Every structure is written in structure tokens, then in C-alpha cells.
Amino acid sequence: xxxxxxKISQEKEGRTGHESLAGHLTASLMDFNLVKxxxxxxxxxxxxxxGRNSKTLVKQxxxxxxxxxLKKGGHLEEHSADARISIHTLSGHVKxxxxxxxxxxxxxxxxxxxxxxxxxxxxxxxxxxxxxxSWPHAxxxx
Numbered sequence: 001x002x003x004x005x006x007k008i009s010q011e012k013e014g015r016t017g018h019e020s021l022a023g024h025l026t027a028s029l030m031d032f033n034l035v036k037x038x039x040x041x042x043x044x045x046x047x048x049x050x051g052r053n054s055k056t057l058v059k060q061x062x063x064x065x066x067x068x069x070l071k072k073g074g075h076l077e078e079h080s081a082d083a084r085i086s087i088h089t090l091s092g093h094v095k096x097x098x099x100x101x102x103x104x105x106x107x108x109x110x111x112x113x114x115x116x117x118x119x120x121x122x123x124x125x126x127x128x129x130x131x132x133x134s135w136p137h138a139x140x141x142x
Contacts, residue, residue, distance in 0.1 A: 025059035070123035078120040092127025
């Protein structure tokens with residue numbers, strides 16, 4: 001439940017849920033303080049209620065960056081993307097389950113996956129990850 005004060009604060013900042021930088025997701029130059037962004041995710045109701053929160057930082061037709069915070073035991077169910085992705089553990093420790101192996105991803109580590117690779121993610125401790133998604137151009141798909 002959003003408190004009246006937090007709702008007012010979100011409206012002042014132009015925040016609209018998951019895409020909390022609405023209207024600023026496609027600027028030609030963007031600068032983020034990820035420490036502050038993570039702290040903000042930890043203060044929001046979604047974090048308090050579910051132990052998971054995320055914010056889309058950049059949203060272009062072929063490129064997206066999403067900051068995700070997870071409490072210990074938090075899980076992103078098995079899925080795949082029709083895009084290349086990278087998962088960078090900014091803090092904490094996560095485990096990525098792939099079809100034929102498990103990848104340990106402690107803080108400071110980066111994993112890159114090609115398109116259509118099934119994977120799921122589990123936070124082994126409270127963690128923050130930066131997910132980058134890069135969709136191919138039409139010429140690459142053909």
C-alpha cells in the first residue's frame with residue numbers, strides 16, 4: 001500500500017511504478033548513482049512487502065537497463081529472452097541456473113547470455129543486480 005506521503009513524493013519525481021524515471025528513460029545522456037538507486041528501492045513498499053523491487057533505468061527500442069534488488073532467497077523464475085543479456089551483481093551474491101550448469105555470481109561479477117537461453121536466478125544473500133538487455137536489429141534476426 002502506498003502511503004499518501006510516498007505517493008506525493010513519487011508524483012513530484014514523475015515516478016510511475018516500475019519505470020520510475022518516466023519521461024527520462026530515453027535521454028541521450030543519463031547518469032545514475034546506483035548506490036542511491038538501490039537504497040531507494042529498499043525504501044519502497046514493493047521491497048518491504050515482497051522482498052523484491054526493480055526500476056527500469058534506460059528504455060530504448062533495442063536496449064534496456066533494469067536495476068533489481070532481491071532479499072536472500074528471492075527468485076526470478078525460469079525464463080528466456082529473445083535478446084542478449086548481461087547480469088552484473090552489484091552487491092550480494094546470486095546463482096544463475098542454466099539448462100546444463102549453475103553459475104555462481106558474487107558481487108563484482110558479470111555474466112553474459114546469448115539469446116533464448118533458459119535461466120533462473122536466486123539471491124543467495126540480499127543482492128542488487130544490473131540487468132542489461134540488447135535486442136538484435138532486424139538484420140541480425142534474419
